[in-house]
Amino acid sequence: MNQRDIVFPAGRRELYERNRYSPAVRANGLLFVSGQVGSREDGSPEPEFEAQVRRAFDNLNAVLAAAGCSFDDVIDVTVFMVDAETNFARAWAIVPEYWGDAPYPSLTGIGVAWLYGFQFEIKVIARLPDAAA
Structure with missing residues (x-):
């Protein structure tokens, strides 16, 4: 099996290793970021x-930065929310603080019953800058 090209954000490697997954993997010019809570x-x-949503975006941005990316490089987003009917509008009031201006990435939003004690999770696929590809 080929070795995975893993990206770890500063100061959180132990947390990911303890939970046995990689925060992000580089492959074929893309960055596949695991769900960030x-x-x-x-x-x-x-x-x-609201603090969970902001922290999830901050954690996501730390992973993106560790790979030399920013949210501008994100092309696809999946969000998961507990009680999406109630929480979607609350989350989407915060999103503009992080997403910037159009054009926006593609989005899939999923309501779930459980997120391991969290209420919001975001995972993305981003383009790697030419220098890092």
Whole structure:
């Protein structure tokens, strides 16, 4: 099996290794980022929904930055939300702080019953800059 080209954000490698998954994998000019939740440095969830959403985006941005990317490089987004009927509008009030201007990435939004103690998760696929491809 080929060795995976893994990207770890600064200061969170132990958290990912403890949970046995990679935060992101580089392949064929793309960056595949695992779902990012609103976890603090120790892995515990932010208690408030809006704080979880912001922390999830901050954690995502840290992974993107570790690969030399930014949210401008994101081409596809999947979000998962507990109680999406209630929380979607709350999350989407925060999104413009992170997404910037159009054109926006493609999006799939999924309502779920459980997210391992979290209420919001975001995973993306991004283009790697030419220098990092």
